[in-house]
Amino acid sequence: MLHLDSLENNVTFSKTHEAFSQAVKSLIDDVNISKSLHSANQIFVQETLEVSNTYLSAVNHYHLSSIRYLNFAKESYQVLTIINDWIEKQTQHMITNFLTTPPSPATTLMAVNAIRFKGDWQYRFDPSDTEKDAWFRMINGQTATVDMMVAQHPVAFAYSASLQTSIIELPFKMQRLSFFLLLPNDTFGLFSLLNSLNATAFADLIYSMRKVNSGDKTFGGSSGVNIRIPKFSISSMPRITEIMKTQMGVKSLFSTESANLEAMFKRYNGRIHMGDLIHKAVIKIDEQGSIGAAVST
Numbered sequence: 530m531l532h533l534d535s536l537e538n539n540v541t542f543s544k545t546h547e548a549f550s551q552a553v554k555s556l557i558d559d560v561n562i563s564k565s566l567h568s569a570n571q572i573f574v575q576e577t578l579e580v581s582n583t584y585l586s587a588v589n590h591y592h593l594s595s596i597r598y599l600n601f602a603k604e605s606y607q608v609l610t611i612i613n614d615w616i617e618k619q620t621q622h623m624i625t626n627f628l629t630t631p632p633s634p635a636t637t638l639m640a641v642n643a644i645r646f647k648g649d650w651q652y653r654f655d656p657s658d659t660e661k662d663a664w665f666r667m668i669n670g671q672t673a674t675v676d677m678m679v680a681q682h683p684v685a686f687a688y689s690a691s692l693q694t695s696i697i698e699l700p701f702k703m704q705r706l707s708f709f710l711l712l713p714n715d716t717f718g719l720f721s722l723l724n725s726l727n728a729t730a731f732a733d734l735i736y737s738m739r740k741v742n743s744g745d746k747t748f749g750g751s752s753g754v755n756i757r758i759p760k761f762s763i764s765s766m767p768r769i770t771e772i773m774k775t776q777m778g779v780k781s782l783f784s785t786e787s788a789n790l791e792a793m794f795k796r797y798n799g800r801i802h803m804g805d806l807i808h809k810a811v812i813k814i815d816e817q818g819s820i821g822a823a824v825s826t
Contacts, residue, residue, distance in 0.1 A: 546587070546591040546592075547591065549591065550590070550591040550592065553568065553593075556705075559703075559705065561703040561704065561705075562703050562705060562706060564703070565646060565647050565648045565701070565703055565706075566644070566645075566646050566706070567619065567621075567644065567645045567646075568642070568643070568644045568645075569619045569642070569643050569644075570588070570592045570593060570594035570640070570641070570642050570643075571594060571595065571597060571615060571640075571641050571643075572588060572594055572595070572596050572597070572638060572639070572640045572641070573597050573598075573599050573601075573608070573611075573612060573638065573639045573640075573641065574596055574597070574598050574599070574637070574638050575598070575599070575600070575601045575602065575636065575637045575638065576598040576599060576600050577600075577602070578637060578638075578794050578797065579794060579795045579796065580596055580793060580794060580795070581792060581793060581794055581795050582795075583792070584792065584793045584794075594640075599611060601632055601633070601634055601635075601636040601637070602634045602635075603634070605631035605632060605633075605634055606631050608631060608632055609628050609630070609631040609632065612627070612628055612632075612639065612641065612826075613625070613626055613627055613628055615641070615643075616641065616643050616824050619643035619644075619645065620643055620644075620645045620822035620824065621645055621822075623645060623811055623820070623821075623822035624643075624809060624811060624822050624823075624824050627807075627809060627824055627826075628807075633804070636804070637794075637797075637801060638793065639826055640826060641824065641825070641826040642824065642825045642826070643822070643823070643824045644822065644823050644824075645821070645822040646706075646819070646820065646821050646822070647818070647819075647820040647821075648701035648702065648703060648706060648818050648819055648820075649701065649702045649817055649818040650699055650700075650701060650702070650817065650818045650819075651699075651700040651701060651702050652680070652682040652683070652684065652699070652700075653816060653817060653818075654678040654679070654680045654758075654815075654816035654817075655680065655816070656816045658678075658679045658680065659676050659677065659678050659679065659760070659816060660676070660677040660679060661676055662674040662675075662676075663675055663676070663677035663757075663759070665677070665759050666716055668717065668719050668720075670716070670717070675759040675760065675761070676759065676760040677757055677758070677759050677760075678756070678757070678758045678759070678760055678815075678816055679756070679757050680753075680756050681752060681753040681754065681755050681756065682699075682753045682754060682756060683740060683741055683752065683753040683754075684697055684698055684699060684700065684740065684741070684753065684754050684756075685697070685698040685738040685739060685740040685741075686698070686738060686739070686741065686754050687734055687735075687737040687738040687739065689730075689733075689734055689737070691725075692713075692722060692725055692726070692730065692734070693713060693714040693715065693718060693721075693722075694711050694712065694713045694714065694718070694722055694734075695711070695712045695714075696709060696710065696711050696712075696734050696735075696738065697709070697710050697712075697754055697756065698738060699756075701818065701819075702818075708814075708819055709735075710758065711726075711734075741753055741754055758814065759814075760814060760815050760816070761813070761814055762811075762812070762813040762814075763811070763812055764809070764810070764811045765809070765810050765811075766807075766808065766809045766810075767808060769806040769807065769808045769825075770783065770805050770806045773806065782802065782803045783802055783803050783804070784802055785800055785802050786800070787802075788800065788801065788802035788803065790802065790803075806825070806826070807824075807825070807826050808823070808824070808825045808826075809823065809824050810822070810823040810824075811823070
């Protein structure tokens with residue numbers, strides 16, 4: 530995808546994966562964070578195939594993943610149960626029955642990542658202040674009644690005139706991790722924001738944030754930011770394959786003619802390509818904190 534020559538591509542590959550590996554390890558090795566954050570990787574491989582030593586070493590080193598051999602070809606329903614049970618265990622029952630149908634008997638490999646997080650707010654919301662049956666306008670213009678959490682906290686915030694959007698940070702107790710919420714000015718401005726938001730724009734928003742301290746005259750001596758957030762629990766399963774093809778331009782990976790993944794195995798006759806990407810995420814927000822889980826394969 531990067532159209533780099535062979536040598537440069539190998540160097541870029543190693544540096545990218547090493548940076549990702551170190552970032553994940555820095556979180557997992559943090560005692561405070563590891564109590565709240567759990568991440569696991571598992572690669573399920575057709576038992577008649579043999580993974581190459583280079584690929585096995587890479588997934589062990591960069592992603593702390595191991596290989597488990599299964600019989601996709603003849604025991605697809607058993608495979609379904611094994612993978613779903615693994616996912617349910619890693620997410621502590623937050624995601625169940627992830628696969629609703631058995632994998633194709635032609636499957637050679639399934640790489641699965643599961644993550645679960647549970648964190649308490651540094652500044653909690655008082656349940657007695659939560660407004661029952663408060664009005665909330667949805668992106669389709671309709672209104673619904675929700676339990677609205679209300680508080681004034683000394684948190685960081687910023688406003689972007691170019692994006693016409695406000696942002697606040699709700700830090701978790703364990704430090705280093707926070708929950709960021711973005712609010713467009715326009716009731717129907719979410720899609721416009723999503724089209725304008727990229728890594729650079731988001732980083733600029735983060736860098737522009739400042740914390741409101743008690744008595745800060747810049748903000749009228751306010752003791753914090755007035756916050757109103759609905760309690761919610763949502764689940765999402767977007768069509769990642771189509772998003773990668775149409776919005777990110779990742780097409781060769783899914784092509785039987787262009788994909789080149791044979792190096793993952795010691796011996797393989799034919800072409801290996803990615804058939805599908807499946808992702809599911811669930812999150813719950815309440816007065817105490819946030820809990821969420823996600824799975825990708």
